[in-house]
Amino acid sequence: MKAPYTCLWYENQALDAAEFYCSLFEHSKNLGGNGFMALFELNGQKYMAMNGGPSYQLSPAVSLVVECETQKEIDHYWEKLSEGGEEGRCGWLVDRFGLSWQVIPSVLGQLMSDPDRAAGVQAAFMKMKKLDIETLLNS
The missing domain is CATH 3.10.180.10 (2,3-Dihydroxybiphenyl 1,2-Dioxygenase, domain 1)
Structure with missing residues (x-):
């Protein structure tokens, strides 16, 4: 198969x-x-x-995730994918074709798994549209 x-x-x-x-x-x-x-x-x-x-429309119920190593990558994909689309919150956007994307730093999972940092990181990214790695690391 x-x-x-x-x-x-x-x-x-x-x-x-x-x-x-x-x-x-x-x-x-x-x-x-x-x-x-x-x-x-x-x-x-x-x-x-x-x-x-x-008959059917794409929806945020399905999104593609782009994990980025650097802020430069986040900036690049955010700019290109959101052009003609709609910026959302917390790293989410909808492209000009209606497909939802999450543009996130690859370190986000690690930060959210750390019980000492998770609440601060979550509070920080809830205020953002495009995610900022430096801000998340310092939260």
Whole structure:
């Protein structure tokens, strides 16, 4: 059995979305498609984008997480993914195609697992839109 992968439903922007996402992430590629669907990989993870019409909409119930090592990476992905979309709180955004993303520092899980720091870190990121690594580390 092959590994399962995610199918993303778009009204009619599947090909544009797949092309955009592949342009943002290194080691990503368009695996082909047609007017109805596109297969692509982001850093080795396979996805399908489908033009399914207006029956269903993407929602924040499903989001893609981008873990970043540096603030420069966070700034880059935040800027590119939020352009034409909508910035949310706590590192969340919705891109111009309606897909929700979480752009977070890779150290966030470690900080939130530390019982001495978790409350302060959570209080800090609840005030932010784009997450700031330095502020989180000093919380």
